[in-house]
Amino acid sequence: MIQIQGVSHRYGDREVLSGVDLSLGEDRIGVVGANGSGKSTLARLLNGLVVPTTGRVLVDGMDTARDGAGVRRKVGFVFSDPDAQIVMPTVAEDVAFSLRRHGLGKAEVADRVGGILARFGLGGHLDHPAHLLSSGQKQLLALASVLVTEPEILVCDEPTTLLDLRNSRQVADLLEGLTQQVIMVTHDLDLLAGWARVLVVNEGQVVQDGPAEQSIGRYKALMGAGRPC
Amino acid sequence: MLTSTFRPGASLLHRSGAGAKLLGLLVFSTVLVAFQSPLAVLAGFALVAGLYGLGGFGPRTLVAQVWPLRWFVLCLLPFQWWTAGWQVAVAVVGTLVVAVAGAALVTLATRVTDLLDVIARVLEPARAVGVDPERVALLLALTIRAVPVIAGTLHEARDARRARGLERSTRALVTPIVVRTIRHADRVGEALAARGIDD
Amino acid sequence: MIQPSSGGRASRRMSSRDLALVASFAALIAVLGLPGSITVFGSAAPITLQSMGVMLAGSILGWKRGALSVVVLLVLVAAGLPLLAGGRGGLAVFFGPTAGYLIGFVLGAAVIGWLVQQRLPAYPLWWGGLANVVGGIGVVYLVGIPVLAAATSTSLWLAATGSLVFLPGDALKVVIATAVASAVHRGYPGITAPTAAVKSDRAGEQASAR
Ligand SMILES: Nc1ncnc2c1ncn2[C@@H]1O[C@H](COP(=O)(O)OP(=O)(O)OP(=O)(O)O)[C@@H](O)[C@H]1O
Numbered sequence: 239m240i241q242i243q244g245v246s247h248r249y250g251d252r253e254v255l256s257g258v259d260l261s262l263g264e265d266r267i268g269v270v271g272a273n274g275s276g277k278s279t280l281a282r283l284l285n286g287l288v289v290p291t292t293g294r295v296l297v298d299g300m301d302t303a304r305d306g307a308g309v310r311r312k313v314g315f316v317f318s319d320p321d322a323q324i325v326m327p328t329v330a331e332d333v334a335f336s337l338r339r340h341g342l343g344k345a346e347v348a349d350r351v352g353g354i355l356a357r358f359g360l361g362g363h364l365d366h367p368a369h370l371l372s373s374g375q376k377q378l379l380a381l382a383s384v385l386v387t388e389p390e391i392l393v394c395d396e397p398t399t400l401l402d403l404r405n406s407r408q409v410a411d412l413l414e415g416l417t418q419q420v421i422m423v424t425h426d427l428d429l430l431a432g433w434a435r436v437l438v439v440n441e442g443q444v445v446q447d448g449p450a451e452q453s454i455g456r457y458k459a460l461m462g463a464g465r466p467c
Numbered sequence: 468m469l470t471s472t473f474r475p476g477a478s479l480l481h482r483s484g485a486g487a488k489l490l491g492l493l494v495f496s497t498v499l500v501a502f503q504s505p506l507a508v509l510a511g512f513a514l515v516a517g518l519y520g521l522g523g524f525g526p527r528t529l530v531a532q533v534w535p536l537r538w539f540v541l542c543l544l545p546f547q548w549w550t551a552g553w554q555v556a557v558a559v560v561g562t563l564v565v566a567v568a569g570a571a572l573v574t575l576a577t578r579v580t581d582l583l584d585v586i587a588r589v590l591e592p593a594r595a596v597g598v599d600p601e602r603v604a605l606l607l608a609l610t611i612r613a614v615p616v617i618a619g620t621l622h623e624a625r626d627a628r629r630a631r632g633l634e635r636s637t638r639a640l641v642t643p644i645v646v647r648t649i650r651h652a653d654r655v656g657e658a659l660a661a662r663g664i665d666d
Numbered sequence: 667m668i669q670p671s672s673g674g675r676a677s678r679r680m681s682s683r684d685l686a687l688v689a690s691f692a693a694l695i696a697v698l699g700l701p702g703s704i705t706v707f708g709s710a711a712p713i714t715l716q717s718m719g720v721m722l723a724g725s726i727l728g729w730k731r732g733a734l735s736v737v738v739l740l741v742l743v744a745a746g747l748p749l750l751a752g753g754r755g756g757l758a759v760f761f762g763p764t765a766g767y768l769i770g771f772v773l774g775a776a777v778i779g780w781l782v783q784q785r786l787p788a789y790p791l792w793w794g795g796l797a798n799v800v801g802g803i804g805v806v807y808l809v810g811i812p813v814l815a816a817a818t819s820t821s822l823w824l825a826a827t828g829s830l831v832f833l834p835g836d837a838l839k840v841v842i843a844t845a846v847a848s849a850v851h852r853g854y855p856g857i858t859a860p861t862a863a864v865k866s867d868r869a870g871e872q873a874s875a876r
């Protein structure tokens with residue numbers, strides 16, 4: 239359960255989020271909004287990558303400003319650009335890197351790495367150089383590296399934006415099957431079809447909070463209203 | 468691009484420890500330079516050639532390793548011969564060639580990861596002065612990972628430059644690459660932070 | 667995500683962003699040396715831009731991270747990766763006659779970075795150019811030439827004249843590196859902390875602590 243209490247955030251003297259109050263408990267929560275509306279900032283608040291200038295964010299009661307490390311153990315984060323997320327030269331090494339502080343033996347690490355990569359369809363690529371994977375495979379690897387530590391919550395900031403239709407389908411299906419709570423920022427409205435809760439962010443404020451159909455309708459109306467025709 | 472010069476093999480040379488090989492190289496080249504005589508060059512060459520054989524590398528491999536020195540040899544040998552006599556010429560040029568051949572041999576017979584492990588081990592005492600060997604290892608891995616990514620931006624930037632008809636402007640090429648390098652670093656930094664590196 | 671970087675902070679550990687910058691610039695230096703990747707003067711002279719990468723690292727990252735990115739590159743080269751100009755790599759390059767230039771790269775990047783940091787957040791072109799000339803040419807040659815002379819048992823003078831052929835190319839690289847660094851410092855203010863500001867910051871902190 240994530241609680242956002244009276245949060246505003248500014249970069250320099252520009253306020254990009256204002257007066258956000260949310261309780262995020264649902265299994266699947268989508269976030270949509272125009273470019274620059276503050277979605278990524280909102281997402282980064284959830285694991286302490288961004289600490290709010292006012293207000294506070296609590297993850298299971300832990301304040302992200304005070305216990306960022308604890309929060310990040312609970313909250314995994316997936317970005318759009320797989321190339322930036324994969325930090326090790328080969329596939330298995332990158333997943334194993336996530337487990338470096340878990341006090342596991344070599345065999346145990348290899349076991350878990352092999353297990354999750356097999357689950358993500360990368361079982362045959364353990365020693366592959368990461369740069370030879372396709373973009374979709376890279377994003378799956380990035381996901382595997384985050385999920386191998388078994389976070390309770392997964393925040394995704396446009397996880398499919400750089401992927402083609404087939405690859406984003408594959409990533410979406412995988413996300414769909416997760417037992418974790420998933421909070422996903424996306425511009426791909428199809429991914430959110432049927433989700434119980436979708437937030438619409440506009441100019442730093444959450445202007446709609448409800449089931450997918452309503453929120454997406456509101457979002458489209460907002461976007462349409464700005465169209466010069 | 469990132470295939471090292473390592474050549475897999477099962478020879479004694481391949482199997483011996485990376486640290487031992489590095490130490491051996493250090494001693495070998497020190498002795499070679501200390502004597503710097505035609506005799507030392509001859510003995511050193513015999514040793515290196517023998518070790519190439521032991522590692523399963525033929526004379527062609529040996530020549531390929533010192534081939535980048537060809538211009539130096541071609542200029543230096545006659546020059547030294549003329550100014551200082553043949554002994555000096557052979558000693559100077561021979562020392563250079565044999566030392567380079569020896570160093571190349573270590574690289575040929577040792578995995579990159581094994582050499583990097585030696586670095587991590589050597590750095591272990593440096594913990595006392597605040598160096599974290601684990602972070603050094605991460606830095607090296609990050610760099611290996613970044614090379615193909617940055618190379619990719621270079622290719623993109625080159626195409627973009629061509630599309631804008633600025634083929635001859637080096638600046639029009641380098642600026643976008645550098646900007647993208649920084650942006651890439653920002654994103655990697657963020658991803659690392661999300662994975663708990665700073666915690 | 668632009669944040670003013672490290673500098674005044676007490677922690678000596680590098681932040682993840684610093685690690686990423688150092689790694690990315692080490693990779694940049696390597697990529698600029700890829701065979702045939704970029705040539706100056708159209709394609710007439712096969713001069714790679716590797717030494718310009720060194721100038722950029724110092725000019726943009728400051729002395730510490732700039733020099734470290736060169737060190738990282740050299741460590742990987744020593745470990746056998748062919749990341750030097752023309753695809754050279756392995757321990758052999760450190761035993762060859764041009765090894766001094768590689769050490770010069772490290773010191774050169776440090777000197778460039780240190781000089782640039784004296785003036786940051788301003789980056790006057792003449793000062794940036796001077797830093798690149800002093801560090802990127804002066805220091806590199808100052809270390810490279812004596813080593814070359816020693817390794818080949820020739821006179822310093824001869825080794826120096828031999829190195830002159832690279833001077834025009836290096837001068838051109840200074841011009842480009844300075845222009846690019848200037849654009850970066852304008853676009854990414856605060857990417858490197860100025861030494862002067864850090865000092866006054868600390869003084870301020872101490873004053874307020876008392
Ligand atoms: N580190 C930063 N420093 C300064 N300004 C920033 C920073 N990060 C974001 N901003 C600004 O804050 C605003 C909100 O950015 P944010 O990335 O949260 O938007 P977004 O909704 O994710 O947009 P997009 O759909 O384009 O990803 C933007 O105007 C952006 O320029």
Ligand SMILES: [Mg+2]
Pocket residue numbers: 277278279395
């Ligand atoms: Mg965003």
